[in-house]
Amino acid sequence: MTLSMMKTIISSSPFLRSGLSTPRIMWEVVITLVPVVGMAAWVFGISALLMTLVCVLACWMAERIFLPPAPGASVLGDGSAVITGILLALCLPPGFPFWMAFLGGFVAIALGKAMWGGLGHNVFNPALLGRAFLQAAFPGAITTWSAPATSFFALRGSNLALPFLKGESVDAMTGATPLSAMKFTHQAADWQDLLIGQVSGSLGETSGGLFLLLGLYLAWRGLINWRIPVGMIATVGLFSGILYWIDPAHYAPPQFMILAGGLMLGAVYMATDLVSSPLTHKGIWIYAVGIGILVVMIRVWGGLPEGVMYAILLMNAVTPLINRALPTRVYGHASPTS
Amino acid sequence: MRAGQQTTDIGSVLTFPHGVHPPEYKELSCTRPIERVPFVDEYTLPLGQHIGAPSRPVVRVGQVVRRGELIAEPVGFVSVGLHSPVDGTVTAIELVDHQNGQLVEGIRIRTDRFSPQVFPPREAINPSTLTRDELIRGIQMAGIVGMGGAAFPAHVKFSLKPDQSVRILMLNGCECEPFLTCDHRVMLEQAEALLDGTMILAGFLHPERIAIAVEANKADAIKVLRQEVARQGIPVEVIPLEVKYPQGAEKMMISAILGEEVPSGKLPIDVGAMVSNVGTAVAISEYFRTGKPLMERVVTVSGTALARPTNVLVPIGTPMQAVVDFCGGITHPEPRILLGGPMMGMVQKNLDVPVMKGTSGILVLTDREVVDPVTYSCIRCGRCVDACPIFLNPARLGLLARKGLWLEMEEQHVMDCFECGSCSFICPSAIPLVQSFRVAKGLLREKKIREQTNQ
Ligand code: SF4
Ligand code: SF4
Numbered sequence: 001m002t003l004s005m006m007k008t009i010i011s012s013s014p015f016l017r018s019g020l021s022t023p024r025i026m027w028e029v030v031i032t033l034v035p036v037v038g039m040a041a042w043v044f045g046i047s048a049l050l051m052t053l054v055c056v057l058a059c060w061m062a063e064r065i066f067l068p069p070a071p072g073a074s075v076l077g078d079g080s081a082v083i084t085g086i087l088l089a090l091c092l093p094p095g096f097p098f099w100m101a102f103l104g105g106f107v108a109i110a111l112g113k114a115m116w117g118g119l120g121h122n123v124f125n126p127a128l129l130g131r132a133f134l135q136a137a138f139p140g141a142i143t144t145w146s147a148p149a150t151s152f153f154a155l156r157g158s159n160l161a162l163p164f165l166k167g168e169s170v171d172a173m174t175g176a177t178p179l180s181a182m183k184f185t186h187q188a189a190d191w192q193d194l195l196i197g198q199v200s201g202s203l204g205e206t207s208g209g210l211f212l213l214l215g216l217y218l219a220w221r222g223l224i225n226w227r228i229p230v231g232m233i234a235t236v237g238l239f240s241g242i243l244y245w246i247d248p249a250h251y252a253p254p255q256f257m258i259l260a261g262g263l264m265l266g267a268v269y270m271a272t273d274l275v276s277s278p279l280t281h282k283g284i285w286i287y288a289v290g291i292g293i294l295v296v297m298i299r300v301w302g303g304l305p306e307g308v309m310y311a312i313l314l315m316n317a318v319t320p321l322i323n324r325a326l327p328t329r330v331y332g333h334a335s336p337t338s
Numbered sequence: 339m340r341a342g343q344q345t346t347d348i349g350s351v352l353t354f355p356h357g358v359h360p361p362e363y364k365e366l367s368c369t370r371p372i373e374r375v376p377f378v379d380e381y382t383l384p385l386g387q388h389i390g391a392p393s394r395p396v397v398r399v400g401q402v403v404r405r406g407e408l409i410a411e412p413v414g415f416v417s418v419g420l421h422s423p424v425d426g427t428v429t430a431i432e433l434v435d436h437q438n439g440q441l442v443e444g445i446r447i448r449t450d451r452f453s454p455q456v457f458p459p460r461e462a463i464n465p466s467t468l469t470r471d472e473l474i475r476g477i478q479m480a481g482i483v484g485m486g487g488a489a490f491p492a493h494v495k496f497s498l499k500p501d502q503s504v505r506i507l508m509l510n511g512c513e514c515e516p517f518l519t520c521d522h523r524v525m526l527e528q529a530e531a532l533l534d535g536t537m538i539l540a541g542f543l544h545p546e547r548i549a550i551a552v553e554a555n556k557a558d559a560i561k562v563l564r565q566e567v568a569r570q571g572i573p574v575e576v577i578p579l580e581v582k583y584p585q586g587a588e589k590m591m592i593s594a595i596l597g598e599e600v601p602s603g604k605l606p607i608d609v610g611a612m613v614s615n616v617g618t619a620v621a622i623s624e625y626f627r628t629g630k631p632l633m634e635r636v637v638t639v640s641g642t643a644l645a646r647p648t649n650v651l652v653p654i655g656t657p658m659q660a661v662v663d664f665c666g667g668i669t670h671p672e673p674r675i676l677l678g679g680p681m682m683g684m685v686q687k688n689l690d691v692p693v694m695k696g697t698s699g700i701l702v703l704t705d706r707e708v709v710d711p712v713t714y715s716c717i718r719c720g721r722c723v724d725a726c727p728i729f730l731n732p733a734r735l736g737l738l739a740r741k742g743l744w745l746e747m748e749e750q751h752v753m754d755c756f757e758c759g760s761c762s763f764i765c766p767s768a769i770p771l772v773q774s775f776r777v778a779k780g781l782l783r784e785k786k787i788r789e790q791t792n793q
Contacts, residue, residue, distance in 0.1 A: 011685050012684065012772075012773050013676075013680065013682050013683055013684065013759050013772075014360075014681045014682070014759030014760075014762050014763045014772070015674070015676060015680040015681075015703070015708040016360050016516060016680045016681065016707060016708070016763055017709055017762075017763060018358070018763055018764050018766070020766050021711065021766050021767075021768065022717055022768075023714070024766070025717075025719070025766055080717075118715060119717060120715035120717045120767075121715065274718055274719040275717050275718050278720075279718055279731065279733055279734075280720065280723055284720075323718075328729060328731065329729060330728060330729050330730060330751045330754055331599055331727070331729050332589075332600055332602035332603075332604070332728065332754060333601075333602050333751070333754075334601075
């Protein structure tokens with residue numbers, strides 16, 4: 001664009017702006033994540049706080065290195081890297097070595113965001129990309145679940161493992177997650193326990209009830225598109241409900257499927273990532289239902305106990321296609337254009 | 339497509355899909371009755387105050403003119419008359435400053451200080467004795483234009499082609515632009531003239547329905563109009579619409595009231611809708627009842643950096659500085675001055691330009707309301723998609739504009755964008771969306787003209 005074009009652009013209407021700016025949206029989301037981290041700390045002890053700190057630091061550092069802030073923007077950044085860091089920490093097991101977590105955070109921003117051209121240009125949710133990287137790099141450590149902490153300050157020995165030492169010191173108090181118990185021994189946890197969060201799992205795979213409340217708040221503030229959690233949860237409930245109805249001995253009840261694992265975290269915070277979800281309402285519905293179906297399919301028929309991460313990443317990959325291919329009708333035109 | 343019906347004490351409220359809710363700022367001036375700005379020493383009247391051909395002067399320098407006298411006549415059909423706002427003397431016919439920053443031909447008139455400045459009364463014309471052509475000619479000679487801001491000659495709009503008929507005559511009292519309250523005050527204070535003008539129009543447009551659309555934040559005006567309708571016993575509906583921007587756009591009013599869309603590239607009349615601003619109807623009534631042409635108008639003068647926000651009746655040609663001074667002057671060292679509303683209006687640097695027929699508001703704001711925000715990249719939040727009243731995809735258009743892909747933008751119907759600014763208002767990343775669409779539309783129009791002349 002030429003200079004004179006830029007001039008006409010700057011000095012022309014509208015002169016009013018809505019109060020909700022991009023950094024404001026991001027930081028408000030960060031604030032809603034505080035109780036989630038608090039809950040994780042309450043259930044899993046101080047490791048949860050340290051893990052969050054490590055991941056946020058890693059993301060922030062990667063952001064500073066690869067993505068210089070917009071002119072006039074604050075040094076703290078637009079808040080999106082902080083969200084990525086917290087979300088990544090929330091999908092790691094409590095005994096996960098910090099150095100791996102740091103690496104994961106760094107990779108999340110470097111490969112999940114900076115490589116694409118920065119905020120708004122990435123196709124995948126960076127936190128989930130970081131998590132997928134860790135899953136591939138350290139399959140052992142990331143599936144080592146520890147039971148809720150016995151005392152707040154009890155740091156897990158494995159947290160402080162040194163880089164690249166062989167013979168991972170596996171936490172003695174390994175507890176099976178509800179989903180893996182379901183998958184491999186067909187034991188469904190009590191759904192009330194899942195609702196309040198007294199189960200073992202990733203840091204954020206705790207209280208379904210808390211995510212429900214936060215989701216309502218985020219939707220009311222307009223920070224997330226309510227259609228995504230609603231579409232996802234309804235699909236998972238319906239799909240697993242049908243399976244349960246066909247064969248209750250073999251399949252988990254729908255309330256278990258909804259509350260167990262990372263579904264609530266994924267539905268409220270991961271799938272709703274603005275950048276990697278579709279633009280239009282119609283597209284959003286397709287995306288949400290798609291994730292729901294994939295979650296159930298992976299959990300029930302796939303080789304993994306949990307499928308939320310891959311389900312969201314897969315639908316992230318489809319999002320550009322949804323955005324481009326979904327026909328929309330412009331006012332005053334009879335037929336839709338794509 | 340009648341979204342968002344709700345019930346209040348003024349009845350159910352209709353609206354259109356999408357749109358935004360900017361802060362209203364109407365409380366600054368909506369309770370202030372219309373005040374007359376005193377006469378000043380000199381008036382400047384650019385000949386091109388309206389869309390179409392500028393008027394042609396019919397006076398000489400040095401000639402004495404009376405208040406309301408024709409000083410320039412229409413040139414061709416899409417053009418209107420221009421009248422002296424005062425008793426005085428023509429001092430110059432020369433290049434004068436226009437609001438758009440250009441120098442254009444205009445007439446300067448020095449006020450006769452000793453004149454009482456009364457409008458010479460003239461016998462009322464009974465509009466029902468006139469033919470349609472005489473009425474159209476009258477509205478043209480009276481210099482009446484759409485008072486909502488675009489200043490399109492009113493008589494052109496009211497001239498129907500033989501195959502056109504009016505299903506609904508809609509009076510637009512939505513006033514959805516923040517800050518502006520002049521239509522609100524006109525509806526409250528001039529309800530009788532407004533309805534009279536409406537019925538004059540109805541007398542030759544023969545609409546099946548007559549409606550006045552008012553946004554629900556003007557409940558007092560809705561009540562006053564309903565009382566006046568009942569008193570006069572005329573078949574006019576007063577329809578409350580939801581407070582939402584851009585409710586006052588013709589297409590959005592038609593969506594709300596008729597539940598229909600105007601096909602792309604067509605006019606409201608093609609679906610049988612004739613929309614006119616409430617101020618225009620008042621001007622029509624005044625002309626036929628008293629002979630008074632359009633030589634003054636109601637303007638909202640408001641803003642957070644103005645000492646005394648209010649609504650004023652200003653003779654056309656008054657320097658804006660005089661109007662601002664009448665309203666107590668500017669209270670901020672670095673004001674941002676806008677003409678019209680903040681959503682579709684324009685920046686005005688120079689207050690020495692005159693008030694014109696299309697001037698609906700003079701706003702004096704600060705950098706608190708008019709911000710130059712930091713721009714971030716598009717976060718694909720979809721807010722602009724949910725805002726656009728004509729269902730465009732501003733996010734995608736913005737991306738194409740950045741790359742200069744004008745032809746792709748045309749394919750994505752950028753030419754349908756009517757520049758309401760909702761997308762830019764809502765965008766959290768402060769991307770200049772509508773601003774770049776304006777550029778694209780201009781370039782595409784130029785290209786089309788070039789292609790046509792090359793053939
Ligand atoms: S694209 Fe045009 S019509 Fe749509 S919201 Fe933006 S300015 Fe208004
Ligand atoms: S509102 Fe702005 S940031 Fe959001 S999708 Fe539209 S252009 Fe992108």
